[in-house]
Amino acid sequence: MKPFEHAVDVTGLCKRFDGKAVVDNLTMQVRRGEVFGFLGPNGSGKTTTIRMMCGLLTPDGGAGHTLGYDILRESWAIKREVGYMTQRFSLYEDLTIRENLDFVARIYQMDRRKNRVDASLEQLGLADRQNQLAGSLSGGWKQRLALASCMLHEPRLLLLDEPTAGVDPKARRDFWEEIHKLAASGITVLVSTHYMDEAERCHRLGYIAYGKLMAQGTPRELVANSGFSTWHVAGEGINELAERLQDKTGVDRVTRFGHELHVSGGDVEALNQAIEPYLSAPGLTWEFGEPQLEDLFIHLMGKARDNFAGGGQ
Amino acid sequence: MTSFSLERLFAIIRKEFIQMRRDRLTFAMMVGIPLMQLVLFGFAINGDPKHLPTVIVTHEQSPFARSVVQKLANSGYFNVVSTQAGDREAQEMLALGQVQFAVTIPADFSWRLLRGERAQLLLEADATDPSATGNAIAAIQQMTGSLLDHDLKGALAWLSPAQPAVELVIHRRYNPEGLSQYNIVPGLMGVVLTMTMIMSTALGLTREVERGTMENLLATPVHPLEVMVGKIVPCILVGLISTVLILTAAKWLFAVPFVGNVALLICAVLVFIATNLVVGITISSVARNQMQALQMSFFFFLPSMLLSGFMFPFRGMPQWAQYIGEILPLTHFMRISRGVMLKGNNLLEIWPSLWPLLLFMTVIMAIGLKRFRRTLD
Numbered sequence: 001m002k003p004f005e006h007a008v009d010v011t012g013l014c015k016r017f018d019g020k021a022v023v024d025n026l027t028m029q030v031r032r033g034e035v036f037g038f039l040g041p042n043g044s045g046k047t048t049t050i051r052m053m054c055g056l057l058t059p060d061g062g063a064g065h066t067l068g069y070d071i072l073r074e075s076w077a078i079k080r081e082v083g084y085m086t087q088r089f090s091l092y093e094d095l096t097i098r099e100n101l102d103f104v105a106r107i108y109q110m111d112r113r114k115n116r117v118d119a120s121l122e123q124l125g126l127a128d129r130q131n132q133l134a135g136s137l138s139g140g141w142k143q144r145l146a147l148a149s150c151m152l153h154e155p156r157l158l159l160l161d162e163p164t165a166g167v168d169p170k171a172r173r174d175f176w177e178e179i180h181k182l183a184a185s186g187i188t189v190l191v192s193t194h195y196m197d198e199a200e201r202c203h204r205l206g207y208i209a210y211g212k213l214m215a216q217g218t219p220r221e222l223v224a225n226s227g228f229s230t231w232h233v234a235g236e237g238i239n240e241l242a243e244r245l246q247d248k249t250g251v252d253r254v255t256r257f258g259h260e261l262h263v264s265g266g267d268v269e270a271l272n273q274a275i276e277p278y279l280s281a282p283g284l285t286w287e288f289g290e291p292q293l294e295d296l297f298i299h300l301m302g303k304a305r306d307n308f309a310g311g312g313q
Numbered sequence: 314m315t316s317f318s319l320e321r322l323f324a325i326i327r328k329e330f331i332q333m334r335r336d337r338l339t340f341a342m343m344v345g346i347p348l349m350q351l352v353l354f355g356f357a358i359n360g361d362p363k364h365l366p367t368v369i370v371t372h373e374q375s376p377f378a379r380s381v382v383q384k385l386a387n388s389g390y391f392n393v394v395s396t397q398a399g400d401r402e403a404q405e406m407l408a409l410g411q412v413q414f415a416v417t418i419p420a421d422f423s424w425r426l427l428r429g430e431r432a433q434l435l436l437e438a439d440a441t442d443p444s445a446t447g448n449a450i451a452a453i454q455q456m457t458g459s460l461l462d463h464d465l466k467g468a469l470a471w472l473s474p475a476q477p478a479v480e481l482v483i484h485r486r487y488n489p490e491g492l493s494q495y496n497i498v499p500g501l502m503g504v505v506l507t508m509t510m511i512m513s514t515a516l517g518l519t520r521e522v523e524r525g526t527m528e529n530l531l532a533t534p535v536h537p538l539e540v541m542v543g544k545i546v547p548c549i550l551v552g553l554i555s556t557v558l559i560l561t562a563a564k565w566l567f568a569v570p571f572v573g574n575v576a577l578l579i580c581a582v583l584v585f586i587a588t589n590l591v592v593g594i595t596i597s598s599v600a601r602n603q604m605q606a607l608q609m610s611f612f613f614f615l616p617s618m619l620l621s622g623f624m625f626p627f628r629g630m631p632q633w634a635q636y637i638g639e640i641l642p643l644t645h646f647m648r649i650s651r652g653v654m655l656k657g658n659n660l661l662e663i664w665p666s667l668w669p670l671l672l673f674m675t676v677i678m679a680i681g682l683k684r685f686r687r688t689l690d
Contacts, residue, residue, distance in 0.1 A: 090524065
């Protein structure tokens, strides 16, 4: 074990596939004991980044440490102390629950294997179904089994790649309870997700788009530092209003939330100017609200795309 | 209620065609294999192989001897590669499979003829594959009746007896009864090993990648080589078990004689298994899913079966098919297993077939390892 300040500390990570930069100069820190949410659209490089952090992929450029180990030279040591849960259920469907856990325990050369597997099964609540094939479990159970199997070797850092994709809300809620319990016991957790409610449950967040880290910080910090403001408007005729506001300068995004419209922009002055004519319109109630993470992320994604397209010319 | 719609049906058919066009491998297999079968069964496979290499040992230089050689060559079945060989040399050529026949003209051939006795002619055939020699033997038997009619006329006509002048003595070497299972069973071992070894490794490794379990596995401290060897060892075991099964069946079921050294054969089997596993790994590094792995395995397996001399006499195939056959490991293993089991070949004698196996393995391994490493990253 090495002493370290950040559980994950990478600078300038780059990875190219077939000449295309999938991860581009990414610098990110995950503090010890926190739950770090890793967000970004599909294909933005989240999985590639996670794989570089746990030593599965060799970066083309940049450097970094995971749990104090060099990601370029000590990937073997990292693999011992990190639990990595892949995006897809990747235990053996044709092995039983017990056989899967036992296999993992063997791979990590654990001592007291039987006791550990028993304890894990007990904790999972699958002790009486241990001889069932893993492939026959439901989505939620598969995900819990996968988490249990990557916790079996008592890692100090968990890297979870979209663990709750396709899992029902109740199972997701239980899963997050589990994650916070683990964090409370001192384990650092990095979790990638698409769900905003999950993002809000994290201590800190990183947002990646087109291989670039666009923002990093606590949810509150992200909103505060974005310079992004949102007006919430409700009432009659919001559909027409949405169309009219869509192309106004100063309005970056108009999003419908049921009976409400969120009108957001990166520049408060310009935004206020744009909505000025409609502020006193009859039947509309305006409220200056805090932008939601989702607004912010969609805004960041748009910004990244513009940069990306601009950089490509 | 939705009723059957031709439009939808057409849409599906169209989609299938598009997919088929995208999936080149399936397409190649669908077109290539029937084509290959057509070509092979239609034109290539010669159930009546001719121009079989023959060595002639002449213990006398006489017009009669020359006449015999001429007649043999004219029959079309025999391709006389040498008339200068001695007895021992001819035996060696037969054991190494360089020739199919050895014809010996004894020293007293002319003398006996001139005395009006029946002269003997010895035909030794490599009968490990009876279908390769059967017709040639029949032809020479028919020929012996009139073998010297041309020479024994005029002043010598009185020497032409009522009985044929020449008595043909045939030795069907290695397989005296001409039983085809003697040939099939040792070959079958190679076929089964090719099939199972290549498929099990190719599918086993691709399955891991396809189901995502490989990624999970590689995120653990496990070494890639451990994964590879861990997958190979069970395959080798399965291969050895099937070898033992076939050998047992050969002995007890088909009563195939085992003349050679069992340990030598097992060693050759191990080399052959390793060669096939390497092919399997290389396939798994190229294939993106199990379906493709299966198709590629068959792509390798079918020519192996058709062109190695398992199904049809190797020498009955046209030259180009023989060239392809020479590349395939099964061809060489077939020669080794038949050589060791039926002819009692030793290491030196199987070496000409062993080194191509080793070479093939080395080349494919170099390709496979290079590709395999790239799959991991």
